[in-house]
Amino acid sequence: MTANMIARMLDCGEQALIVEFGDSIDPAINARVHQLARRLNESASTGILEIIPTYRSIMVRFDPLVQRREDLKKEIAEQGASLDESSTSVQGNITLIPVAYGGEFGPDLDFVANHNGLSPQEVIELHTATPCLVYMLGFTPGFPYLGGMSPRLVTPRLEQPRQRIPAGSVGIAGAQTGIYPIESPGGWRLIGRTPLTLFSPRSPQPFLFAAGDYLQFAAITSEEFAAIAKEVSAGLYTPQVRQIPQGGPDVHGA
Numbered sequence: 001m002t003a004n005m006i007a008r009m010l011d012c013g014e015q016a017l018i019v020e021f022g023d024s025i026d027p028a029i030n031a032r033v034h035q036l037a038r039r040l041n042e043s044a045s046t047g048i049l050e051i052i053p054t055y056r057s058i059m060v061r062f063d064p065l066v067q068r069r070e071d072l073k074k075e076i077a078e079q080g081a082s083l084d085e086s087s088t089s090v091q092g093n094i095t096l097i098p099v100a101y102g103g104e105f106g107p108d109l110d111f112v113a114n115h116n117g118l119s120p121q122e123v124i125e126l127h128t129a130t131p132c133l134v135y136m137l138g139f140t141p142g143f144p145y146l147g148g149m150s151p152r153l154v155t156p157r158l159e160q161p162r163q164r165i166p167a168g169s170v171g172i173a174g175a176q177t178g179i180y181p182i183e184s185p186g187g188w189r190l191i192g193r194t195p196l197t198l199f200s201p202r203s204p205q206p207f208l209f210a211a212g213d214y215l216q217f218a219a220i221t222s223e224e225f226a227a228i229a230k231e232v233s234a235g236l237y238t239p240q241v242r243q244i245p246q247g248g249p250d251v252h253g254a
Contacts, residue, residue, distance in 0.1 A: 003176050005032055006080035009073055014064055015049070019076055020057045024100045025147065029056050030135050031041050032083055034212040039079050047072065054136045055145070066145050092213035094131050095242035097179070099170050100225040101127075101192035108189035111167045112155045112172060123191065126150040132177060133212035142181035142199035144183060146215060149177045161187035170189065170217070179215075192219075195229035 010018040019036065024031040037053045040060065041095045047067020052059040062072055101124045102109040113120045119199070132146035139145075162185060163170075169180045171188030180186060181198035198208045209215065220228070231237035 005083050006036075006077065009076065011069070012059065015058045017062070017069070017076070017079075018057055019060060022056045027057050027133060027147065028155075030133070030147075030212075033058055035083050036076070036079055042074075045072075045075075045076065046095065053150070054138075063075055065091050068211065092134075092210060092215040093241045093243055094216050095209045096242075097170075097196060097215050098220040098224065098228060099128075099192040099193050099194050100220050100222050105193035105222070105225070106170070106191040108158075108171075109191045112153065112189055112191055115155050116152055118152065123153060126153055127177065127191065128219055131216045132213060134211050134213045135208055136211050137151075137207065139200075140180070140182055140184050141201070144178055144198075144209065146177050149175065151175065153177070155189050157187040158189065161185055165190065166193060168196065168198070170194060178198070181239045192217075193225070195225050195232055196231055196237075210237065 005021060006023055007020045008019070012018050021032050031058065033053045033093060037051050037058055040048060040051050040058075045062075045067065047062045048060060049063055049082065050059075052061070060076070062069075068072075102120055109120050112118075113123045116123070117129060117201040118126075127149070129150065130148060132148040134144045135147050136145050137143060153172060154175045154196050155172045158184060165184055165186045165188075169178065169181050169186075169188075169190050170192040171178060171186065171190045173188040178188065179198060180188075196208065200206050228237055
């Protein structure tokens with residue numbers, strides 16, 4: 001795709017287009033997704049209602065009474081042709097996510113360790129070693145689908161999903177790790193829990209992070225979990241956030 005990195009555009013009902021960049025989960029493809037999403041947001045077209053990035057595609061919702069579909073396709077194609085193919089950088093942040101691992105917070109930590117021939121401490125060290133890219137949000141509001149987890153932690157889902165998983169639970173499913181923002185059912189293997197609030201529907205900024213950001217997990221004790229949870233509840237806790245350094249974060253974990 002030298003002339004245009006967009007693989008194809010698909011009509012999605014009367015008010016949306018799907019813009020696809022590929023058919024795999026890949027940081028370079030995801031970077032192009034976010035490049036185009038930023039450009040469309042910056043264009044401030046009155047006809048575009050919503051831009052939803054995913055692993056490898058974007059859904060663009062538009063008002064057909066204001067924006068002609070063919071004109072929008074032309075604009076997107078022109079933007080796609082001028083994207084920086086060599087760039088895999090993102091313009092987000094790295095948010096530190098404190099996690100209490102094991103015990104009541106992570107009932108599947110021992111299973112993940114045994115499945116991979118590791119000790120529980122080695123699982124924690126690998127899980128906290130490098131930042132993980134937020135490819136997209138979905139499933140429940142603010143649920144981050146993360147890339148960059150060590151391949152040494154790959155673990156199958158539960159055969160029988162749990163009916164209730166506490167908010168903040170950190171899990172592994174296959175080659176991915178993620179965090180449950182709200183209490184919900186789920187089949188991911190739970191290895192820990194964060195006291196942070198990931199989804200605040202009444203807040204002007206309801207999500208703690210966005211697609212294209214990175215998360216860095218950090219191990220804390222149960223006592224630290226309780227202290228941070230108390231500060232979060234009182235509205236006194238500010239998560240640690242730093243900008244992605246020039247050239248991107250160091251994601252070359254073991």
